[in-house]
Amino acid sequence: MSNLEYDVIVAGGGPSGIAAAVAAARNGAKTLLIERYGFLGGAGTAMMVNPWMTYSAGPKQIIYGVLQELIDGMSELGMYGHPKQKTAFDPEALKYVAEHLCLDAGVELLYHTFLGNAQMDDSKRNIQSIRVANKAGLMDLKAKIYVDTTGDADLSALAGATVEKGREVDSLSQPMTLNFRMANVDIDRMPSREGMTELYIEAKKRGELKCPRENVLWFYANQEGVIHFNQTRVILKDATNPWELTAAEIEAREQVQEFVSFLKKHVDGFENAYLQTTAPQIGVRESRRVIGDYKLTAEELLNACKFDDVVALGSYPVDIHNPAGEGTLLQHLKPGEWYDIPYRSLIPKNIDNLIVGGRPISATHEAHSALRVQPIAIAIGQAAGTAAALCAKEGKLPRKSDVKQIQNSLLEQGAYLGPQFEKKTV
Structure with a gap:
């Protein structure tokens, strides 16, 4: 030492x-x-x-x-x-x-x-x-x-x-989010945030998505054809508890895969897109x-x-x-x-x-x-x-x-x- x-x-x-x-x-x-x-x-x-x-x-x-x-x-x-x-x-x-x-x-x-x-x-x-x-x-x-x-x-x-x-009131913290990026997106055909949110809400009603978020949040990235998603929402987890933090990472990756499937099936411009990367760790607010x-x-x-x-x-x-x-x-x-x-x-x-x-x-x-x-x-x-x-x-x-x-x-x-x-x- x-x-x-x-x-x-x-x-x-x-x-x-x-x-x-x-x-x-x-x-x-x-x-x-x-x-x-x-x-x-x-x-x-x-x-x-x-x-x-x-x-x-x-x-x-x-x-x-x-x-x-x-x-x-x-x-x-x-x-x-x-x-x-x-x-x-x-x-x-x-x-x-x-x-x-x-x-x-x-x-x-x-x-x-x-x-x-x-x-x-x-x-x-x-x-x-x-x-x-x-x-x-x-x-x-x-x-x-x-x-x-x-x-x-x-x-x-x-x-x-x-x-x-x-x-x-209950010591609950803001939810955590695993950020991810989709590449090979046809951005010219992609709907607006509002349009994508409408499709997202419909998919949630069908039971295809379980993410407890009310809308879709995406941003442009620096690379051509890449869209950045701040989308997943993991609730009721304490980021300072190692067991709960581990569970949050696992749950967030499940949400990412569900969302990738949703994008490719239902959203214009994402038919040939792929998951480029997820963040090395979940984002803690x-x-x-x-x-x-x-x-x-x-x-x-x-x-x-x-x-x-x-x-x-x-x-x-x-x-x-x-x-x-x-x-x-x-x-x-x-x-x-x-x-x-x-x-x-x-x-x-x-x-x-x-x-x-x-x-x-x-x-x-x-x-x-x-x-x-x-x-x-x-x-x-x-x-x-x-x-x-x-x-x-x-x-x-x-x-x-x-x-x-x-x-x-x-x-x-x-x-x-x-x-x-x-x-x-x-």
């Missing part, structure tokens, strides 16, 4: 983890990014969630920084955007661009490494080290500051942070959320809340897929509006040297449904990594850090925090 020491350890190489690690390294921290797969990207690659949801408020782009660097890198490869789907991206391009962004920033990468435990000090408020499992066996890794970008708040939970799951120093609510987001300790912006609507069956609730902000995400929501209440990045930050079930998408996760991750590096450098705990210093660093990195920061520094 070895013991390796860093300034900052980022757990989880998804969208938020990429941004956190890059930001930490650029701010001078010796940074390690651990990832269970052999590639980065998380939701955008392992879960194959595509396209990226909005990072604009009306016509105004509100998320820049690492997000923009990833967009620019994939655009240079000709793998970002589609004439009919401007934020579609190629997962292979994201893997490559994210990896080089990290390496160029000086991030040390450790792939095929699974988080297993957190060793705490006597106070139970500070992580002393984390234990991971990989091809070398068990390994202990030590940092001054830790960033949890696992998506499921795995590190936070292992450290004993207070967490909650799902909606308040919601699992644990960490209770932090400030809990965001849906009401605040929908009313375009603003905070003095803003570290990220978002405009994606409240978007709740029914945890128990059919139906999706959508509540939009007023056109052109956005909400602030405060630094306090990244700080767990009862753990001192940990910062949370991405979707598990402190928010209600309803607010989480808006914050969970990849562009917002990237913005939150960049803030978390920036704060972690500054804390490690100055020997401060995240709760005691200088928010204005974090904001200034984010602005220097090309992030956007609102019009009040456009013509001055704080």
Whole structure:
């Protein structure tokens, strides 16, 4: 068993983890990014969630920084955007661009490494080290500051942070979805989403499909003749329970095969199409959320809340897929509006040297449904990594850090925090 020491350890190489690690390294921290797969990207690659949801408020782009660097890198490869789907991206391009962004920033990468435990000090408020499992066996890794970008708040939970799951009434989380792609589609003959949904509903009435979703959701991919489906819906499963997660994967693949058969039999343009790929893992919308120093609510987001300790912006609507069956609730902000995400929501209440990045930050079930998408996760991750590096450098705990210093660093990195920061520094 070895013991390796860093300034900052980022757990989880998804969208938020990429941004956190890059930001930490650029701010001078010796940074390690651990990832269970052999590639980065998380939701955008392992879960194959595509396209990226909005990072604009009306016509105004509100998320820049690492997000923009990833967009620019994939655009240079000709793998970002589609004439009919401007934020579609190629997962292979994201893997490559994210990896080089990290390496160029000086991030040390450790792939095929699974988080297993957190060793705490006597106070139970500070992580002393984390234990991971990989091809070398068990390994202990030590940092001054830790960033949890696992998506499921795995590190936070292992450290004993207070967490909650799902909606308040019954703790059920939003359903999981296995994304898949059909290739060799005659797109010119393909019906609209509405037309395909009519055929889908008829097939469900005939008993050909058992998917508990009310409609069909597809997107254009970057490749010619390829259609991306965000369609399957697995309900009543806990993504943090390994047995239930396994059952969800199995059930989702059954739904995919049923849907492929439906498409080929009943939908114009799919007669000669074939299943090109399913995502390496099922997509998880919601699992644990960490209770932090400030809990965001849906009401605040929908009313375009603003905070003095803003570290990220978002405009994606409240978007709740029914945890128990059919139906999706959508509540939009007023056109052109956005909400602030405060630094306090990244700080767990009862753990001192940990910062949370991405979707598990402190928010209600309803607010989480808006914050969970990849562009917002990237913005939150960049803030978390920036704060972690500054804390490690100055020997401060995240709760005691200088928010204005974090904001200034984010602005220097090309992030956007609102019009009040456009013509001055704080």
